[in-house]
Amino acid sequence: MNETSRLTGKWSQPGVPHKGWTCIDIEDLGEPSATCEMCETQEIRYVHHMQHPHYPDVLGCGCVCAGHMEEDYEGARQREKVLRNASARRRKWLTRGWRVSRNGNPFLNVDGYNVVVYPAGQGWGFRVSNRVTDKSVVSRRVLASMDAAKLRSFDAMIWMKERGD
Numbered sequence: 659m660n661e662t663s664r665l666t667g668k669w670s671q672p673g674v675p676h677k678g679w680t681c682i683d684i685e686d687l688g689e690p691s692a693t694c695e696m697c698e699t700q701e702i703r704y705v706h707h708m709q710h711p712h713y714p715d716v717l718g719c720g721c722v723c724a725g726h727m728e729e730d731y732e733g734a735r736q737r738e739k740v741l742r743n744a745s746a747r748r749r750k751w752l753t754r755g756w757r758v759s760r761n762g763n764p765f766l767n768v769d770g771y772n773v774v775v776y777p778a779g780q781g782w783g784f785r786v787s788n789r790v791t792d793k794s795v796v797s798r799r800v801l802a803s804m805d806a807a808k809l810r811s812f813d814a815m816i817w818m819k820e821r822g823d
Contacts, residue, residue, distance in 0.1 A: 667698030668717070675710050679727035682716065683707040684737050686745050696723040704738045744816055751812045752805055764804065771815050775807040782807035786814045793823040 668674040685705045694700040695717040696708070706724035708717045721738045725731030756764040765774040772787045781800035784807045787793070795814045801807040 667694070668696050669723075675713055677727065677729055678712075679708040679710045679717075679724075681706050681724060681728060681734070681737065682709045684741055685718075686741050692718060694718070694720040694723050696720075696727065704741055706734060706737065748809065748812050752808055756808075764808070769815070769819070771818070773808075773811045773815060775804055775811060784808070784811035784814065786811055786818060788818060788823055791823065793818070795823075 669676065684707065687703050687705060690701045690703040692702050692705055694702050696719045700720045700723070702718075702720040704721060705718040706721065708719050708724055708727050710727075719727065721734050722731070725734035728734065754766060754768070756766055759765050759774065761776075763774050763776040765772065767773075767789070770789050772789055773784065774786075775782055775784045777783075778797070778800050781802050782804050783797040783800060785794055785796045795818055797807065797810060797814075801810055
């Protein structure tokens with residue numbers, strides 16, 4: 659963060675803590691479409707949701723401000739890098755080498771997971787199974803298209819990985 663940013667927005671407001679914040683979530687907006695709520699100048703795509711015990715609001719911040727707020731710039735960079743990589747993998751997910759099962763359903767075996775999409779009623783469903791633990795996640799609702807089911811299965815696989823399932 660440059661010195662100009664430190665003098666703008668909430669950095670310059672009395673009563674707003676500068677240190678001791680914790681990141682409680684990070685979100686990819688898909689494109690730079692928000693402004694950092696701490697410096698109030700930087701346009702951001704990846705929003706680090708920051709919380710402080712002595713501040714009433716959760717602030718959506720960019721990587722640089724988040725790093726300063728939690729006094730761990732490398733931690734903020736690493737969080738954002740993981741999200742960037744997941745976004746890139748998600749964009750390529752539909753073009754992966756989906757094979758067809760004996761039942762005629764598209765599937766992938768990737769990162770220790772078996773991912774299957776299948777016709778369900780008037781749309782599509784999916785199942786993601788950990789091949790080691792046999793834990794599974796099955797779609798709860800019918801999705802409009804096969805591609806929508808494939809993309810949602812990617813999100814489910816990432817969720818399972820984060821939980822260690």
